[in-house]
Amino acid sequence: MSDFIPVNEPLLAGNEKKYLLECIETGWISSEGPFIKEFEQKFAARVGRKHGIAVTNGTAALDAAVDALGLGKGDEVIMPTFTIISCITQIVRCGAIPVLVDSDPLTWNMDVTQIEAKITSRTKAIMVVHIYGLPVDMVPVLDIAQRYGLKIIEDAAEMHGQTYRGKPCGSFGDISTFSFYPNKHITTGEGGMIVTDNDELAETCRSLRNLCFQPQKRFVHERLGWNLRMTNMQAALGLAQLEQLDKFVDRKREMGERYTALLHGLPGVQLPLAHTDYADNIYWIYGLILDDAIGFDAEEAMKRLASKGIGSRPFFYPMHKQPVLKRMGLFDGEHYPVAERLALQGFYIPSGLALTGEQMERVVEQVIETLAK
Helix, strand or coil: CCCCECCCCCCCCCCHHHHHHHHHHHCCCCCCCHHHHHHHHHHHHHCCCCEEEEECCHHHHHHHHHHHCCCCCCCEEEEECCCCCHHHHHHHHCCCEEEEECECCCCCCECHHHCHHHCCCCEEEEEEECEECECCCHHHHHHHHHHHCCEEEEECCCCCCCEECCEECCCCCCEEEEECCCCCCCCCCCCEEEEECCHHHHHHHHHHCECCCCCCCCCCCCCCCCECECCHHHHHHHHHHHCCHHHHHHHHHHHHHHHHHHHCCCCCEECCCCECCCCECCCCCEEEEECHHHCCCHHHHHHHHHHCCECCEECCCCHHHCHHHHCCCCCCCCCCHHHHHHHHHEEEECCCCCCCHHHHHHHHHHHHHHHHC
């Protein structure tokens, strides 16, 4: 369908082409090029961090973060059930035990009031995942972590340019991670970043991303790592995107406010929360949650929208219902009703930075028509 409106289209209107041509003309196309360090330094500075370690994607950033903290067999990590599977993969693979909490029905983030009751003598860390546009309420989490001596892994993949009480998301964890997938505010095509203020963690992550080669004995390995290196071309793209981040954030908020104005009052639909007392929504995506009274679920709504040329995407599927994890014997008999409802009734409509005002109006027209039926 030629006039199909995709769920996301990135905006590449800055110095992207100029910097990429520089990579080609100089021959610096591998992970050895100069854009890597510049991107790491400027991105880390933007989120108020001492160290930035560029990697191949956001999943790789999480894998390295879990490994760098030394989490292993029998260690418990408290995390949200409503998130992408990337968050749990390395926890499970290293033999640690994921301990889940449900979501807040308004912000869609992890319900921080449930965390403390889940702590045991085996708890070693809390993984915080900021979801869709609003950050997790961090003050209670930081307080709990301090009182119990727990590490915080902060997944800020969707929070480029967002703040919590005026402080950048990505600045709260012992180690924090970002993704640069094409649907993020900053994209490198594929890519990710680890940020931290801890010198030792930073050095460990740099080693882990480079197969744990040793400076003096390159092919003698004391530890297993990965090849998680970002290329100079990806970093060039990321640097050009970073230069436009403030503009991108303003654009996303304008889009979110426009959608809300056009959809306000539509019966049977929960719209994203515009703000809390600690943050204004950044509208990484614009999500809708259908009431049961609508008579069909998100999957059916997305099918109907697709037939009208409108792209959409489902909300995350909860960890406690993932078949691969259930086959491992995890989360037997566990139920998290808010997350289950979000997964069944939630989806998001086109939200990319390249979306035009005319396209937004067409999306809204079709959403109203589809849900009114």
